[in-house]
Amino acid sequence: MQNRILFHNGKSLEVPVIQGGMGVGISLSSLAGAVMKEGGMGVISAAHPGYQKPDFWENSMICNIQAMHEEIAKAKEWAQGKGLCGVNIMVASKDYEFYVKAAVNAQADAIISGAGLPMHLPAIVKDADILLAPIVSSGRAAKLILKTWDRHHHRLPDFIVIEGSLAGGHLGFKKEDLITNKAEPLEKILADVKALLPEFEERYQRQVPIFVAGGIYDAQDIRHFCDLGAAGVQMGTRFIATQECDASPAFKEAIVQAQKEDIELVKSPAGLPGRAVMTDFMRQVKEKRIAPSHCIGCMLPCKPATTPYCISEALIHAVHGEVEQGLVFAGANAWRITEIVTVKQLMDELKAAFI
Known part of the structure; x- marks a missing residue:
């Protein structure tokens, strides 16, 4: 199974596993750097990375921007040139534009953006050399982003993250559908998004890799979705139970x-x-x-x-x-997690999906 992903700007991801961005302070440089060192994409959450700074409650945006610069630099130092460093930025954040610009200035490799539809993300980054990826939970959302980015910004997402209904944190589904188990399965959303891409990929003469998220637990899950056409996966919760995770x-x-x-x-x-x-x-x-x-x-x-x-x-x-x-x-x-392991142990387990 092919594992390395080469993006259009020349950046590559050796292991197509993205560690999900988790705020507040769950995924900072220790976790992200360890994932990067194993060839994956480590992701720092822009949701209050500066929460430990003494003047956080008075100057939260400034503290968060300072912390983003610090954490990205530390993650890259830890990774020793391996992997990619992403930043997860919520569209629902009041200071969204400032955090996007901070991620660019701090030389992050990618911005992954959800909790809303990042319609204007390309306009904020302009021509900066950074990968852009929306998080979507339906084919309808993906179609809206693809058409808007094409029409108004003349670009495609560099990759897409589909987040299914089994994810943690904020969910892009109606609560009643989640309660009644009527939310579309991840397999169906993947098929819908894949069906949208050929028209745009032909126009721009490049492929858009899809990463699936939400309920992905082990190598068997990864193989299942890669067989259905996903390029890789995004996982959050399993990375919490690692020694390097920045949480207490x-x-x-x-x-x-x-x-x-x-x-x-x-x-x-x-x-x-x-x-x-x-x-x-x-x-x-x-x-x-x-x-x-x-x-x-x-x-x-x-x-x-x-x-x-x-x-x-x-x-x-x-x-x-x-x-x-x-x-x-x-x-x-x-609930399936029973022990705390190292990032290397977890990544070695997940890499088995690509052998």
């Missing part, structure tokens, strides 16, 4: 100890359904609103006066180790 030991242990019944759909102030390991805090949120003690206005859809809770505070509590007072996003298969 308590956060990682929450993933390892989670049972199937502990993983539920949750309400997010971002206006999207999410999936997480249930904690005391999230159980309280089911019953009542917990007003934010800080507000930095970080998410466009979030209204401080009515938000059910502050997602930034909840994520920061969790990543610091105060798990029961916070939010632990996780994929539907998190």
Whole structure:
């Protein structure tokens, strides 16, 4: 099975495994650099990488931009010239354009963008030498992006990430469809997106690799989707349970100890359904609103006066180790994880899919 992917700008990915971007502080330079060193794409989340800086609550955007530069540089140093460094940036972020420009200036290799449709991403990066990838959860979303980027920006995505309904964190599906299991399966979305590409690939004379995400757990899953035409996969939750993950030991242990019944759909102030390991805090949120003690206005859809809770505070509590007072996003298969391993061990297991 072919594994190395050569992108149109000459950059290549030796192992077509993308480590999903996980904020706040779950995927920073330690995790991303370790994945890169094994030939994959390590991804730093732009969702508050500067949360540990002393003036974060007063100057969050500046702290985050400083941290992005620092974390990208450290990841590349750790990787010793191997792999690619991506940055995951949410369209729903109030400071989206500033974070995109910061990723370009920090010389990231790729921007992966979801939690909304990144319609204007090419206009922000202009002619910068950086790979651009939208995250989509339907053929309809992919079609809209392909047509918009073609018509208004005269370019194609460099690759596409399809995120299915079994993913952790924010989900691009209606909550009722998730509850009733009516969300389209990942296989169907992959087929729909693949069917859209030939017209655009012919026009631009290059291919657009597709990476699938959401519920991908092992080499068998990878082989299944590659047989269906995916170029590779994006995985988040499994990388939490690694020694190099930037989260606290308590956060990682929450993933390892989670049972199937502990993983539920949750309400997010971002206006999207999410999936997480249930904690005391999230159980309280089911019953009542917990007003934010800080507000930095970080998410466009979030209204401080009515938000059910502050997602930034909840994520920061969790990543610091105060798990029961916070939010632990996780994929539907998190319950299958039983131990913490090194990134090398995990990547070696996943590489078996491409032999």
